[in-house]
Amino acid sequence: MEHLEIGRAKRARRVYSFDDVAIVPSRRTRDREDVSTQWRIDAFTFELPFLAAPMDSVMSPATAIAFGRFGGLGVLDLEGLWTRYDDPASLIDEIVDLPPHEATARMQAIYEAPIRSELIAARLGEIRAAGVPVAGALSPQRTQEFYNDVITAGVDLFVIRGTTVSAEHVSRTAEPLNLKQFIYELDVPVIVGGAATYTAALHLMRTGAAGVLVGFGGGAASTTRRVLGIHAPMATAVADVAGARRDYLDESGGRYVHVIADGGLGNSGEIVKAIASGADAVMLGAALARATDAPGRGRHWGAEARHDRLPRGNRVEVGTVGSMEEILFGPARHADGTSNLIGALRHAMATTGYVDLKEFQRAEMIVSPTTHA
Template structure:
């Protein structure tokens, strides 16, 4: 039962929680970390760790997508980023990392003004496929109708439709919107779609036939959506709401399972762990992986909102470089703040609370602990 709070005489609102507001509670049983499984499978594709590299130019390049695949995860390439606009985007990535804060937005707008090229989409997908790993590429809803055939013909394994928010019922008076249900029905590959942050929105996305739903809105390190638009969805509540929608959709559909993938605000291992505790099946990581030595952003991080042509809702942020990708994922750790050995932290948290796999861990007890973040500073 949700309880609404009176904000003022004319408005009431539901109390919601960020991941910082909750804490995981140990149970009566503990396990050996070596016995814990982090396996994740979506459709026919199985992964050793439930981590997806976010489709952002500062996080995922063809090379890092290949590296993620060989390490047991999944790298998702942004198919309308610099890698599909330029034959050699490295000089532009280097330039972005050298820009001053004052110059970054204007210059990035100029760099990203170069059109996306279908032949480069094909070339990048082929490059990842030739390495023998699962191929995942992402388009925004606006670009999907233009390039989806190119993406599918190139041999993508998982198609991601990702935006700040994605609905199953976009209404427009000026253009024909993407019919998600028809599009997914006619497609031959599994589709992951989002973001969504409410029970109702995610339930509608599940009904389109999506294999997975991305959960999140305005919570990433490089996003200023909350400040610019006043819109924000605290992640703990958002994940729990979408988890409940998945449960109800399973009853409605006769057992069809749609994966809940947390996306945004997962910069440290503790955030990642609590996302699973709230009901996520996997997590899409941005700033957490942008700190890798191999990350194309070279210690800087930004998303497509940072170079929006009309209303930027993000920024390029300096997050630094902490470790090579393999060490960042699997350790050994050399800091005590949750930046390195992300998989090891998840495995140990599950062992400490007595759970052997991710589905079981979704049942772990949590408490509301709003003082936690202040105590840890």
């Protein structure tokens, strides 16, 4: 493990982003038709190793249903506009059309409306009625307040998602969420994150989580690095958490916890590198916000952008490249990795000779800091 001297009093570990690494073909290739991109977690099997991020610019009940029918897992933000307003369509249109210099303040005002338990039930019920797996997300701060409503409404998977989530939050003013007890008492698998280090991920795995989200401040709409000075280059973060998964598998006597890359996955090459680095699946935000049928229609924002006291994100323009179906399955109209994401993954796996995702995690990688491929 290489450490560099920043100054006489501080040393730092060298880490890598997806731009810094590349995958090397092996001696064997495969037919793309022989490649499987199936992802299994708990009792659920998905044809795509993709989760749609719980962001209002990406997931509405309708797009969660469509994404589920395509073979992925759509995760609805249960603190978003769909659980605050009976019909938020006009407010989403307003956010999309806001001038950049007005967007943050106006979003803060729009998201001041209270979260309503009956709308949580209604939105999750709408997805369930469509016959696709149901997943909803709450932040750690809101989980204790609303998880009973979520469980009563019925979810297949529950996501606790924050900029960072720890298994040992300490507070002198409020009773923190006891993740281990909370997960133990639930009857559904829980995915928790973000985490970006081996130690943090190992502690989350010990709570009983079925999956750990890996990432911190790396998404297209995030300014966490600029505001807080905190950032985790994703190639190293995913590989570190995959190491925690391996060691926890031994420690627990065979319990496998899924590693899900979350952030900095704007094109197909980054998705491919995330899985080769050790991820079982990826959570996509900006990559899906580019769909013409996404709620944001080429504009993208997350929970950090609407924080009432310290926003750490913006509403950004990512543009549109095609329908959600075209983004997932093609045909691609641009040679930039923004469309036919699953086709690119299958092609990369076939080119390097691997037939499933678990095998592909063993692909050889090289460090190439001067080549941004």
